[in-house]
Amino acid sequence: MIDKTAKIGRNVRIGEYVVIEKNVVIGDDVVIGHHAVIKEDTIIGNHVIIDDLVSLGHRPSSNKKMARKPLPDLAPLVISNYVKVGSNCVVYRGSTISEGVFIGDLASIREKVKVGKGSIIGRNAMVENNTRIGERVTIQTSAYVTADMLIEDEVFIGPCFSSSNDKYMGEGNYPHQGPVLKKGAKIGNNATFLPGVVVGEKAIVGAGAVVTKNIEANIIAVGNPAKKL
Amino acid sequence: MIDKTAKIGRNVRIGEYVVIEKNVVIGDDVVIGHHAVIKEDTIIGNHVIIDDLVSLGHRPSSNKKMARKPLPDLAPLVISNYVKVGSNCVVYRGSTISEGVFIGDLASIREKVKVGKGSIIGRNAMVENNTRIGERVTIQTSAYVTADMLIEDEVFIGPCFSSSNDKYMGEGNYPHQGPVLKKGAKIGNNATFLPGVVVGEKAIVGAGAVVTKNIEANIIAVGNPAKKL
Amino acid sequence: MIDKTAKIGRNVRIGEYVVIEKNVVIGDDVVIGHHAVIKEDTIIGNHVIIDDLVSLGHRPSSNKKMARKPLPDLAPLVISNYVKVGSNCVVYRGSTISEGVFIGDLASIREKVKVGKGSIIGRNAMVENNTRIGERVTIQTSAYVTADMLIEDEVFIGPCFSSSNDKYMGEGNYPHQGPVLKKGAKIGNNATFLPGVVVGEKAIVGAGAVVTKNIEANIIAVGNPAKKL
Numbered sequence: 001m002i003d004k005t006a007k008i009g010r011n012v013r014i015g016e017y018v019v020i021e022k023n024v025v026i027g028d029d030v031v032i033g034h035h036a037v038i039k040e041d042t043i044i045g046n047h048v049i050i051d052d053l054v055s056l057g058h059r060p061s062s063n064k065k066m067a068r069k070p071l072p073d074l075a076p077l078v079i080s081n082y083v084k085v086g087s088n089c090v091v092y093r094g095s096t097i098s099e100g101v102f103i104g105d106l107a108s109i110r111e112k113v114k115v116g117k118g119s120i121i122g123r124n125a126m127v128e129n130n131t132r133i134g135e136r137v138t139i140q141t142s143a144y145v146t147a148d149m150l151i152e153d154e155v156f157i158g159p160c161f162s163s164s165n166d167k168y169m170g171e172g173n174y175p176h177q178g179p180v181l182k183k184g185a186k187i188g189n190n191a192t193f194l195p196g197v198v199v200g201e202k203a204i205v206g207a208g209a210v211v212t213k214n215i216e217a218n219i220i221a222v223g224n225p226a227k228k229l
Numbered sequence: 230m231i232d233k234t235a236k237i238g239r240n241v242r243i244g245e246y247v248v249i250e251k252n253v254v255i256g257d258d259v260v261i262g263h264h265a266v267i268k269e270d271t272i273i274g275n276h277v278i279i280d281d282l283v284s285l286g287h288r289p290s291s292n293k294k295m296a297r298k299p300l301p302d303l304a305p306l307v308i309s310n311y312v313k314v315g316s317n318c319v320v321y322r323g324s325t326i327s328e329g330v331f332i333g334d335l336a337s338i339r340e341k342v343k344v345g346k347g348s349i350i351g352r353n354a355m356v357e358n359n360t361r362i363g364e365r366v367t368i369q370t371s372a373y374v375t376a377d378m379l380i381e382d383e384v385f386i387g388p389c390f391s392s393s394n395d396k397y398m399g400e401g402n403y404p405h406q407g408p409v410l411k412k413g414a415k416i417g418n419n420a421t422f423l424p425g426v427v428v429g430e431k432a433i434v435g436a437g438a439v440v441t442k443n444i445e446a447n448i449i450a451v452g453n454p455a456k457k458l
Numbered sequence: 459m460i461d462k463t464a465k466i467g468r469n470v471r472i473g474e475y476v477v478i479e480k481n482v483v484i485g486d487d488v489v490i491g492h493h494a495v496i497k498e499d500t501i502i503g504n505h506v507i508i509d510d511l512v513s514l515g516h517r518p519s520s521n522k523k524m525a526r527k528p529l530p531d532l533a534p535l536v537i538s539n540y541v542k543v544g545s546n547c548v549v550y551r552g553s554t555i556s557e558g559v560f561i562g563d564l565a566s567i568r569e570k571v572k573v574g575k576g577s578i579i580g581r582n583a584m585v586e587n588n589t590r591i592g593e594r595v596t597i598q599t600s601a602y603v604t605a606d607m608l609i610e611d612e613v614f615i616g617p618c619f620s621s622s623n624d625k626y627m628g629e630g631n632y633p634h635q636g637p638v639l640k641k642g643a644k645i646g647n648n649a650t651f652l653p654g655v656v657v658g659e660k661a662i663v664g665a666g667a668v669v670t671k672n673i674e675a676n677i678i679a680v681g682n683p684a685k686k687l
Contacts, residue, residue, distance in 0.1 A: 001245045016459045016477045017493070019245045019263045034477045034495045035246070035511075037263045037281045052495045052513040053264070053546070055281040055316045055334075063313060063331035065347050065365060084521060087513045087548045088282070088564075090316045090334040102521035105513075105548040105566050106317075106584075108334050108352055118523050123566055124584050126335075126353050126370050136523060138628050141584050142602045142620075144371045144388050144418075156628040159602050160620035160650075162371075162389035162419035164436060169415040170367050170385040186627040189602075190620035190650040190668075192389075192419040192437035207622060208650035208668030208682055210419075210437030210453075224437055224453045224668075224682045230474045248474045248492045264475070266492045266510045282493075284510040284545045284563075292542060292560035294576050294594060317511070319545045319563040335546075337563050337581055355564075355582050355599050373600045373617050373647075391600075391618035391648035393665060398644040399596050399614040421618075421648040421666035439648075439666030439682075453666055453682045 003040075015052065024057075033087065041076035041093070048079055051087040051105070058092045060111050060129070074111055086123060104141065116153065128165075131178065140189070149178030157181070158189035158207065167195045182217065191226075232269075244281065253286075262316065270305035270322070277308055280316040280334070287321045289340050289358070303340055315352060333370065345382065357394075360407065369418070378407030386410070387418035387436065396424045411446065420455075461498075473510065482515075491545065499534035499551070506537055509545040509563070516550045518569050518587070532569055544581065562599065574611065586623075589636065598647070607636030615639070616647035616665065625653045640675065649684075 002008070006024040015034035020026075024038050027046035032038070036050050039057030050056070057077040074094030079085070083097050086105035091097070094111035101115050104123030109115070113127055116135035121127060125139050128147035135153045139145060143161035151157070165178040177196040181187065185199045188207030199205060200217030209226040220229040231237070235253040244263035249255075253267050256275035261267070265279050268286030279285070286306040303323030308314070312326050315334035320326070323340035330344050333352030338344070342356055345364035350356060354368050357376035364382045368374060372390035380386070394407040406425040410416065414428045417436030428434060429446030438455040449458040460466070464482040473492035478484075482496050485504035490496070494508050497515030508514070515535040532552030537543070541555050544563035549555070552569035559573050562581030567573070571585055574593035579585060583597050586605035593611045597603060601619035609615070623636040635654040639645065643657045646665030657663060658675030667684040678687040 017246050017264070017475050033513075035264055035282070035475070035493055049519065051516070053282055053317070053493070053511055055262075058280070058316060058334075061278065061313055061331075063311070063329050063347065063349065065329075065349060065367070066331065082521070084519055087516060088317055088335075088511070088546055100521050100523075102519075102524065105516075106335060106546075106564060118521065120521065120523060124353065124582065128370070138523070141586070142371070142600070146388065158622055158627065159604065160389070160618070162436075164387055164418040169387065169417070169433075188627070188650075188652075189622040190419070190648070192417075194417075194436050204627075207620075207652050207670075212436075246475050246493070264493055264511070282511055282546070284491075287509070287545060287563075290507065290542055290560075292540070292558050292576065292578065294558075294578060294596070295560065317546055317564075335564060353582070357599070371600070375617065389618070391665075393616055393647040398616065398646070398662075419648070421646075423646075423665050441665075 009046070021057075027081070039077075039093070042079070043076055044079045045081035045083070045099075047082045049084045051085060051089075053087055054085055054089045054091070056085070056089075056091050058090055060092060060094075092129075098135075110147075122159065128178075134183075146178040148176050150180045152181060152183040152185075152201075154184045155181045156186040158187055158191070160190040161187055161193075162191070163193040165195045179211075192224075238275070250286075256310070268306075268322070271308070272305055273308045274310035274312070274328075276311045278313045280314060280318075282316050283314055283318045283320070285314070285318075285320050287319055289321060289323075321358075327364075339376075351388065357407075363412075375407040377405050379409045381410060381412040381414075381430075383413045384410045385415040387416055387420070389419040390416055390422075391420070392422040394424045408440075421453075467504070479515075485539070497535075497551070500537070501534055502537045503539035503541070503557075505540045507542045509543060509547075511545050512543055512547045512549070514543070514547075514549050516548055518550060518552075550587075556593075568605075580617065586636075592641075604636040606634050608638045610639060610641040610643075610659075612642045613639045614644040616645055616649065618648040619645055619651075620649070621651040623653045637669075 002020040003022040009028035021040040033052035042057035080099040090108040092111040095113040098117040100118040109127040110129040119137040122141040124142045127145040131149040140159040146163040146165040165176040179193045180198040182201040184202040192210045198214045204220045206222030210224040212225040231249040232251040238257035250269040262281035266284045271286035309328040319337040321340040324342040327346040329347040338356040339358040348366040351370040353371045356374040360378040369388040375392040375394040394405040408422045409427040411430040413431040421439045427443045433449045435451030439453040441454040460478040461480040467486035479498040491510035500515035538557040548566040550569040553571040556575040558576040567585040568587040577595040580599040582600045585603040589607040598617040604621040604623040623634040637651045638656045640659040642660040650668045656672045662678045664680030668682040670683040
């Protein structure tokens with residue numbers, strides 16, 4: 001089902017049972033897998049590959065208990081040239097996926113996220129809203145990137161990374177702040193980050209570490225709680 | 230494909246390529262996304278939102294090695310009024326999702342689970358069978374809720390929570406018991422729970438803690454193994 | 459949409475909106491769920507159950523930053539007799555799923571993986587490429603099995619297991635080596651494994667342990683870092 005207001009470029013291969021909603025714009029030399037859903041207003045560049053069973057351009061929603069209310073004025077989802085989106089992914093309206101980004105299967109990226117050029121979002125990785133991811137960043141499989149996080153260029157995040165942004169764990173209207181990972185920091189697999197901690201440039205955090213305080217630049221920290229090695 | 234025995238209420242918006250199997254009942258003012266699969270006998274209330282690419286009312290199955298055999302007599306899946314089910318979710322037959330529950334994208338809930346009113350099941354969270362979740366509970370993104378667990382009202386479970394219920398790790402026919410989280414307990418992100426541990430009312434377990442023994446009410450516990458702060 | 463070159467056996471039940479691509483071979487007494495995608499050349503045995511919304515026979519791809527380039531010569535995906543594949547799974551071309559394997563919902567298995575007879579790949583488990591999994595292995599829900607890993611027969615891996623294979627965390631062209639889990643080893647939930655560590659036969663690693671060095675056969679190891687109990 002392709003809405004008649006959608007604009008489709010040249011040399012676009014569209015799979016079976018695809019849904020392209022109104023005002024979608026798709027560039028040239030794009031491949032769209034079977035059962036893909038491209039929701040209204042989504043903008044897709046050239047040489048993009050979208051795999052099977054994805055949902056792109058999703059609008060956020062909530063229930064009564066949730067702190068953050070949906071945003072009525074979100075810009076369309078923008079997927080730039082040479083992006084690859086894996087199977088069964090869910091990417092929200094209001095985000096920008098820059099040139100050459102790779103998104104693995106079963107991953108999800110919420111609204112108001114920017115993913116910088118050439119970065120990798122691993123399979124089954126979850127990226128929450130309002131997070132900014134730099135260029136040439138690697139976020140590995142099953143990592144959890146919380147809301148309101150800042151990840152600078154060339155950061156490496158190992159598999160199963162876990163972050164948080166709410167000190168009071170749901171107590172109410174306190175401000176939320178995710179961790180900040182400075183340029184070139186490297187985080188081992190299954191590390192745990194408390195809200196708002198800052199990891200300095202080129203610091204290394206070991207696998208399984210629990211980061212409760214800021215980590216200086218250029219050091220190695222390991223353990224629970226994480227300490228300088 | 231809507232089976233002719235399905236009963237669909239007033240003002241129901243049904244997406245493209247939806248499958249509604251026999252004896253499904255859908256209330257009024259419901260929205261059903263593209264490629265949604267609603268399996269036989271599923272009961273959906275009023276004002277429900279079902280996103281794209283979900284599978285609802287799934288029957289459990291197993292292979293020879295698995296301890297639990299499928300149950301032939303499971304009741305239909307019940308999804309109450311004002312529930313929201315995210316994209317690419319899988320929810321099983323034999324469970325009840327109460328009024329106002331929010332289920333995030335890519336989550337899954339198995340059979341014989343009750344989720345109480347107004348609770349949140351985060352994106353990519355996995356909830357196993359026979360678990361009871363109270364009212365106004367928050368289970369955050371990518372949390373793992375094992376089988377035979379009891380989660381009382383107003384519990385907060387951080388992202389990437391990990392629980393277990395099998396002391397003997399697959400050795401055979403021992404009884405399984407998941408953790409018990411009492412009313413208002415709060416669990417930090419990426420905490421690890423051993424089988425059968427009990428966390429008292431309003432206790433707080435720190436991020437990355439490994440809970441090997443019961444935690445008293447109203448205390449804070451952190452570390453590996455978790456100790457009173 | 460069933461390609462006319464596909465060979466379908468006797469007594470095969472095919473759901474709605476299924477896509478079966480060219481040269482697919484399907485045996486007898488097979489059930490294929492709604493919206494399933496079976497990609498070209500995939501070989502499916504007898505008595506196989508494929509649930510809704512899966513993508514089978516996927517080809518790997520990459521972006522400029524990724525170390526591993528796609529392999530042009532991958533053999534077709536082989537799914538043997540009596541296998542069950544859950545809803546919303548993604549399984550790649552170039553892998554072999556042996557007789558009686560159970561794959562849970564929302565799981566993914568990449569290319570060049572062999573899963574031995576009767577093993578279980580839990581829901582939302584992610585298995586990377588080039589990994590060999592023995593017979594009667596259990597990999598529980600949301601476990602992460604990295605690339606280049608060796609898992610011998612009868613190993614038990616708890617939920618939320620996290621492994622890694624890259625000591626230099628993305629620094630470049632160093633060889634990668636995942637952990638080795640010897641016959642009958644048991645790993646607790648949410649344990650963290652560094653690259654290349656070896657766990658001996660029948661050793662037990664506790665829940666939440668961080669394994670930084672080899673673990674001898676028949677011992678119990680717990681803590682961060684993991685030490686003999």
